[in-house]
Amino acid sequence: MQRACNELGFEIIFADSPQGKGRIERSFNTFQDRLISELRLNRIKDMDNANRYLQDVFIPTFWRSHIQVISKNDSSEFTSVPEHINLENICCLERI
Numbered sequence: 001m002q003r004a005c006n007e008l009g010f011e012i013i014f015a016d017s018p019q020g021k022g023r024i025e026r027s028f029n030t031f032q033d034r035l036i037s038e039l040r041l042n043r044i045k046d047m048d049n050a051n052r053y054l055q056d057v058f059i060p061t062f063w064r065s066h067i068q069v070i071s072k073n074d075s076s077e078f079t080s081v082p083e084h085i086n087l088e089n090i091c092c093l094e095r096i
Contacts, residue, residue, distance in 0.1 A: 007090045031062070 005012050038058055044050050081087060 003094065004090050008085070034058075034062075 002012065035054075035058060039045075039050055039053065042053060044053055
């Protein structure tokens, strides 16, 4: 992961402080606590239906209400991958 990020010019910033880790840890706890209750309420008992519920209902609803940040403008900050960069050669396991 570090090598691929370096080649793409990304800097990985690690959350070493409790404050930095707090939001994601709270999110994981919410997922764990709420998800079990949601599955029980919807009488979901098998993995296929649980995965479908996660993808179609639970994650989109949770994401919209708790995680998603609404942009202040309509323009995108994403840029195209430059032609000289081959993502298949960068985003792969490299044996040394």
